Amino acid sequence: MLDRIADKWSLLVIALLEEKTLRFGELSREIDGISKRMLTVTLRNLERDGLVRRTVYPEVPPRVEYExxxxxxxxxxxxxxxxxxxxxxxxxxxxxxxxxxxxxx
Amino acid sequence: MLDRIADKWSLLVIALLEEKTLRFGELSREIDGISKRMLTVTLRNLERDGLVRRTVYPEVPPRVEYExxxxxxxxxxxxxxxxxxxxxxxxxxxxxxxxxxxxxx
Incomplete structure (x- = not known):
């Protein structure tokens, strides 16, 4: 389990989200050097581990937020x-x- | 730099050393699942980053300690x-x- 959180990208996402709700694009811009693919994988793992919540708003295009x-x-x-x-x-x-x-x- | 310390094996070595001085064998036994090669690489990186000190005592065989x-x-x-x-x-x-x-x- 430690290897999930002892991961640079996971730590940066957690530290950045803090008390805020952010979109994928905002996270992507704020974290230096992270690829879109790596951010997608990192967010999915954090969601899977119950550390991040992903909310999809049924708009066109759909709005997706993370907290x-x-x-x-x-x-x-x-x-x-x-x-x-x-x-x-x-x-x-x-x-x-x-x-x-x-x-x- | 975060990727050095945001690494499971580095964190476990640091947490284990605490205020103690330990030998390679002691570290290897205490950390579940770490290979000898991975422990060698982890210790060398931590030494290189100035986080761990490696002391070699000129005995036969040489005694090597980490703190x-x-x-x-x-x-x-x-x-x-x-x-x-x-x-x-x-x-x-x-x-x-x-x-x-x-x-x-």
Missing amino acids: LTSLGRTLLGTTQALVTWSEEHQEEIARAREAFETAAH | LTSLGRTLLGTTQALVTWSEEHQEEIARAREAFETAAH
């Missing part, structure tokens, strides 16, 4: 902490990688 | 929260998956 379920919201704090941690420590890690490569490895 | 660096320890709380969350919600997610599969999808 966190109550179960999904219990993961929000930890997810945002992990996303924030990775943003805040990006430089330290880049330096560590440089040092690792130049050292006798 | 979290100070940077690694800043990730510990969030990592444990994610691991604990996934353990605590395993059944809810299994039920959601069942419902998803039986519903008209």
Whole structure:
């Protein structure tokens, strides 16, 4: 189960949805580097795991919206902490990688 | 960078090391389902990112130990929260998956 949530795209979708309701296009624009196919798979898996709710409105064309379920919201704090941690420590890690490569490895 | 830490094996290694120093064999026994090759790659990546320190003692045979660096320890709380969350919600997610599969999808 950990491999579902320990997944970069899932974490970014959860962190982005927060308390909001978003459409596919909005999610796609907000998440750097995610392909349409990967976003479709990620949303479907999150829906399947009960973390995201998908609502289809019978309009022409149909409107589809995504939001966190109550179960999904219990993961929000930890997810945002992990996303924030990775943003805040990006430089330290880049330096560590440089040092690792130049050292006798 | 998020994809490094948003990785099941990395999270399990970090959560397991905690404040301890462990050897490869101990890590390998404690983490269900991880292959020796995957543990080697995971530890090397974590070392490269400055999250884990690898210490080799010049004995015969050489003794190799792993521990979290100070940077690694800043990730510990969030990592444990994610691991604990996934353990605590395993059944809810299994039920959601069942419902998803039986519903008209």
